[in-house]
Amino acid sequence: xxxxxxxxxxxxxxxxxxxxxxxxxxxxxxxxxxxxxxxxxxxxxxxxxxxxxxxxxxxxxxxxxxxxxxxxxxxxxxxxxxxxxxxxxxxxxxxxxxxxxxxxxxxxxxxxxxxxxxxxxxxxxxxxxxxxxxxxxxxxxxxxxxxxxxxxxxxxxxxxxxxxxxxxxxxxxxxxxxxxxxxxxxxxxxxxxxxxxxxxxxxxxxxxxxxxxxxxxxxxxxxxxxxxxxxxxxxxxxxxxxxxxxxxxxxxxxxxxxxxxxxxxxxxxxxxxxxxxxxxxxxxxxxxxxxxxxxxxxxxxxxxxxxxxxxxxxxxxxxxxxxxxxxxxxxxxx
Amino acid sequence: xxxxxxxxxxxxxxxxxxxxxxxxxxxxxxxxxxxxxxxxxxxxxxxxxxxxxxxxxxxxxxxxxxxxxxxxxxxxxxxxxxxxxxxxxxxxxxxxxxxxxxxxxxxxxxxxxxxxxxxxxxxxxxxxxxxxxxxxxxxxxxxxxxxxxxxxxxxxxxxxxxxxxxxxxxxxxxxxxxxxxxxxxxxxxxxxxxxxxxxxxxxxxxxxxxxxxxxxxxxxxxxxxxxxxxxxxxxxxxxxxxxxxxxxxxxxxxxxxxxxxxxxxxxxxxxxxxxxxxxxxxxxxxxxxxxxxxxxxxxxxxxxxxxxxxxxxxxxxxxxxxxxxxxxxxxxxxxxxxxxxxxxxxxxxxxxxxxxxxxxxx
Numbered sequence: 001x002x003x004x005x006x007x008x009x010x011x012x013x014x015x016x017x018x019x020x021x022x023x024x025x026x027x028x029x030x031x032x033x034x035x036x037x038x039x040x041x042x043x044x045x046x047x048x049x050x051x052x053x054x055x056x057x058x059x060x061x062x063x064x065x066x067x068x069x070x071x072x073x074x075x076x077x078x079x080x081x082x083x084x085x086x087x088x089x090x091x092x093x094x095x096x097x098x099x100x101x102x103x104x105x106x107x108x109x110x111x112x113x114x115x116x117x118x119x120x121x122x123x124x125x126x127x128x129x130x131x132x133x134x135x136x137x138x139x140x141x142x143x144x145x146x147x148x149x150x151x152x153x154x155x156x157x158x159x160x161x162x163x164x165x166x167x168x169x170x171x172x173x174x175x176x177x178x179x180x181x182x183x184x185x186x187x188x189x190x191x192x193x194x195x196x197x198x199x200x201x202x203x204x205x206x207x208x209x210x211x212x213x214x215x216x217x218x219x220x221x222x223x224x225x226x227x228x229x230x231x232x233x234x235x236x237x238x239x240x241x242x243x244x245x246x247x248x249x250x251x252x253x254x255x256x257x258x259x260x261x262x263x264x265x266x267x268x269x270x271x272x273x274x275x276x277x278x279x280x281x282x283x284x285x286x287x288x289x290x291x292x293x294x295x296x297x298x299x300x301x302x303x304x305x306x307x308x309x310x311x312x313x314x315x316x317x318x319x320x321x322x323x324x325x326x327x328x329x330x331x332x333x334x
Numbered sequence: 335x336x337x338x339x340x341x342x343x344x345x346x347x348x349x350x351x352x353x354x355x356x357x358x359x360x361x362x363x364x365x366x367x368x369x370x371x372x373x374x375x376x377x378x379x380x381x382x383x384x385x386x387x388x389x390x391x392x393x394x395x396x397x398x399x400x401x402x403x404x405x406x407x408x409x410x411x412x413x414x415x416x417x418x419x420x421x422x423x424x425x426x427x428x429x430x431x432x433x434x435x436x437x438x439x440x441x442x443x444x445x446x447x448x449x450x451x452x453x454x455x456x457x458x459x460x461x462x463x464x465x466x467x468x469x470x471x472x473x474x475x476x477x478x479x480x481x482x483x484x485x486x487x488x489x490x491x492x493x494x495x496x497x498x499x500x501x502x503x504x505x506x507x508x509x510x511x512x513x514x515x516x517x518x519x520x521x522x523x524x525x526x527x528x529x530x531x532x533x534x535x536x537x538x539x540x541x542x543x544x545x546x547x548x549x550x551x552x553x554x555x556x557x558x559x560x561x562x563x564x565x566x567x568x569x570x571x572x573x574x575x576x577x578x579x580x581x582x583x584x585x586x587x588x589x590x591x592x593x594x595x596x597x598x599x600x601x602x603x604x605x606x607x608x609x610x611x612x613x614x615x616x617x618x619x620x621x622x623x624x625x626x627x628x629x630x631x632x633x634x635x636x637x638x639x640x641x642x643x644x645x646x647x648x649x650x651x652x653x654x655x656x657x658x659x660x661x662x663x664x665x666x667x668x669x670x671x672x673x674x675x676x677x678x679x680x681x682x683x684x685x686x687x688x689x690x691x692x693x694x695x696x
Contacts, residue, residue: 038587038588038590039587039588043586044584044588047580047583047584050583050614054576145404145407146402147403147407147629148404148575148602148630150630150633150637152637152638167616168616239610241606241634241637242606244575244603246402246437249572287580291581291584291585292584292588294570295570296539297539297570297577298539
């Protein structure tokens with residue numbers, strides 16, 4: 001009888017949380033398409049994906065870090081610095097591939113620096129990356145003396161603008177983002193490294209006793225988010241034909257909101273890449289919809305705050321439920 | 335543990351060094367503790383703000399600008415140069431402390447004013463992030479006996495009256511020039527009657543000093559043309575390249591019935607965003623973007639980019655900077671009572687073909 005019951009149980013390929021986001025996403029599309037039928041047009045969907053690229057890359061890094069119980073407040077600054085510095089290097093005659101290589105190397109060092117502050121010195125990741133945020137925003141202004149750097153390099157423009165299948169096709173950077181999400185998702189769910197993130201984030205003490213090297217895992221994740229942020233910054237610079245030191249303000253807030261909406265728990269150990277991807281899409285669709293409806297920017301801030309509040313509420317509710325279930329399970333086992 | 339101790343030691347050393355450094359800088363100027371409220375004495379300079387620095391040999395001026403951008407860097411440098419020239423002519427020296435309020439951070443702006451007062455500044459040049467805070471700032475300066483001159487955006491009271499001298503181009507008229515230019519451009523191409531042409535006003539509702547630019551552009555555009563209002567749309571952003579791109583791209587996608595756009599933007603971030611969004615949509619060839627500000631567009635035109643930006647309202651930041659320097663020097667050293675008026679410099683519409691002949695630098 002018990003077996004028959006379990007056979008009938010509907011097994012969905014996505015979690016309940018993701019189902020909520022999907023419903024919300026469909027809701028956003030229905031509402032905004034009702035307001036403007038072109039919201040669902042191919043051009044607009046592509047626009048949403050393009051706009052989501054930068055936040056998306058950062059969200060991959062944030063998913064790993066927040067699942068570990070850590071955070072990074074610097075991605076907006078890393079991205080702005082990368083966009084400006086790549087422009088400065090190009091102006092000085094450095095070939096584009098080498099300039100991008102230098103940017104990525106700096107990103108790796110940034111991640112190591114952040115990790116060092118957290119794992120060696122013992123600073124909280126909020127404080128450590130707040131320091132980096134400030135340093136890199138300052139450096140972004142310093143390297144260009146506050147000026148916007150014009151970029152005309154064809155490789156960089158191509159990275160930012162080229163599309164598969166002509167002018168109306170999917171931009172390659174969107175394809176790169178989707179690919180990155182898929183690979184990052186597979187790593188998270190199918191590899192030892194991914195499982196270690198769940199373990200360390202879920203129960204650091206148990207993970208330590210199991211012999212997992214938490215600091216090493218954190219270091220890799222700090223490096224990854226810096227690298228992803230820099231990639232995003234370089235793509236943006238290519239798309240804008242310019243490195244702008246004031247760009248990407250609040251990028252980390254968008255990314256963290258998307259990740260939390262996507263079901264990654266702030267207390268660590270819970271979440272996946274699909275959820276984060278859906279979270280990014282939801283936020284960007286919402287913002288684009290508001291713009292199309294000619295709503296002032298003020299409301300986008302309010303809307304984002306409310307979305308984050310709802311997501312944190314759901315996170316808290318599901319965390320409590322999970323703890324209750326675990327308690328009930330252990331009581332049954334006693 | 336050792337690492338922690340070492341880190342704490344480094345922090346302590348840095349703090350000690352910075353205190354020593356600050357102490358050293360104060361040797362020639364006023365002391366922060368000499369603030370009027372806490373001393374129990376009447377403010378020394380309360381009687382007036384003109385000519386207080388006539389007897390000083392070493393002058394110190396603060397330039398507080400609303401945002402970190404090449405435009406303000408140029409304006410500040412030009413003011414510095416003018417002050418150094420004027421001081422040298424009188425056998426004095428002038429130093430200029432250029433600071434920016436991050437990304438239009440109001441709190442930071444007030445902090446800098448307090449710092450300038452505490453530093454014994456002889457005058458403040460200010461491009462204010464939010465005109466609503468003008469009264470508070472001017473009152474602070476008056477209490478400290480320090481003259482202040484506004485650059486670009488005037489300092490105004492709650493009724494909108496100017497409460498300090500200002501140099502620049504007023505935002506409304508500058509926007510108006512861009513509106514006028516685009517209206518003529520549209521009429522020459524019969525775009526007013528063209529049902530496949532939309533008008534996009536790229537507003538920056540969050541940046542108070544840019545709101546009048548958009549209003550001026552809109553008003554003047556409609557004074558000249560009778561462009562149908564139903565083909566006019568507003569796309570709001572914070573004026574950064576990336577957010578302006580998203581706003582423009584969304585508006586273009588929302589209205590595929592248009593194959594060309596007329597775009598009025600309040601700053602160059604808007605121009606860059608709109609130009610790139612039009613290019614991405616393949617509509618740049620027949621569309622026209624006009625913006626206020628010229629520093630970044632010039633580089634893009636040099637590189638053969640942003641060609642859908644047909645013209646920019648250029649007001650020389652170098653000229654404005656020099657004029658602010660001249661006024662503050664006249665007030666602080668010469669004792670001239672400069673009226674609370676707007677001292678304007680001419681606005682020029684720059685186009686890709688003509689800008690090199692018209693561009694004025696410091």
